[in-house]
Amino acid sequence: DPTTSRSDTVTNAVAEAVLPECTACGVCCFSDRPDYLPVFQVDYDRMDEPARGLVSKAPEGRFMLMRDGHCSALRIEGQPQRTTCAIYPMRPDCCHWLVRGSALCRSYVAERRSE
Numbered sequence: 001d002p003t004t005s006r007s008d009t010v011t012n013a014v015a016e017a018v019l020p021e022c023t024a025c026g027v028c029c030f031s032d033r034p035d036y037l038p039v040f041q042v043d044y045d046r047m048d049e050p051a052r053g054l055v056s057k058a059p060e061g062r063f064m065l066m067r068d069g070h071c072s073a074l075r076i077e078g079q080p081q082r083t084t085c086a087i088y089p090m091r092p093d094c095c096h097w098l099v100r101g102s103a104l105c106r107s108y109v110a111e112r113r114s115e
Helices: 006-018 041-046 093-097 103-114
Strands: 055-058 061-064 074-077 082-085
């Protein structure tokens, strides 16, 4: 690509190299805000009963329940730590939309590293 300089290419490659795999990170699933992960009607309709049990209802809508500072569907297991979603095929659209390596993903990872 003629608009991409060599330094941009190197910077992007280095950034990609230090970006953890999703299953070694899960930082996007962490928050103390009860309204952090919205569940829209289309999301709720796609969920089975156990998944719906992880959803809270508030006057302003439905949200994934947050427990211990993270989404209640997040499973953290093993050494080294591995993170997985217990409802991955039925996860809300806001989770589908977050793409590994996107600007939002990188901002979550950078924020975590600065803590």
